[in-house]
Amino acid sequence: MDPNLDQFAFYITFPLGLILITLFLTIASYLCTRMGLAAGNPSTHQTITIPNSDRNFASIELGLDEVSLQSFPKLLYSQYKLQNNSSTASCCSICFMDYKETDVLQLLPDCGHPFHLKCINPWLRLHPTCPMCRNSAVSIPSAVRPPIQVPAPLATQQE
Incomplete structure (x- = not known):
């Protein structure tokens, strides 16, 4: 070389x-x-x-459309506090800001979790589930839900 x-x-x-x-x-x-x-x-x-x-x-x-987002219940934080006694959430789980009496909250139908309107809508446009519990944000009618089946035991115990 x-x-x-x-x-x-x-x-x-x-x-x-x-x-x-x-x-x-x-x-x-x-x-x-x-x-x-x-x-x-x-x-x-x-x-x-x-x-x-x-x-x-x-x-x-992915996510929800504007029609679905507009159909979710909205209310003032002061109204939400009156309806939900001591179990009231005091801050938004997305932005972690404390709710003010005049804040407009949006409630998710299935789980009832409250969020600031400006926080939850961008989330739901990308993800069709609640950011806290991951339940579907769109409630499914009970006639459409499949019945829950309890599995049978695999083996029985003999003495």
Whole structure:
């Protein structure tokens, strides 16, 4: 092996490798930034597209639409305190700010958890569940709910 040839190969491959790594990191950074900006905008609806075997595409929307959000009960914190004696929440579980008497709260139908209107709506646009208990934010009529089945014991104990 010629030492001059090895030295020449090193001086060519090392800078070329650095250029390729820099190019890769630049492209990766650009793509991550673009995805982060799109995901961080609460006014856009998040959509997942899943290809199926027929080459058609299924689209799944996450979160709730504006009609559902507007249908949830809203009331002043002072009214909420009167209705819910000592078990009243004193702060919003999303922003951790104490409720004021004049704050408008939105109650989730299934669980009844209260939140600031400005806090819960962005959450529900992205997630269809309560941020505290993870119950569905949209109540399901009892006729649609599947019956709860109690599993039978796997084995009986003999004495």
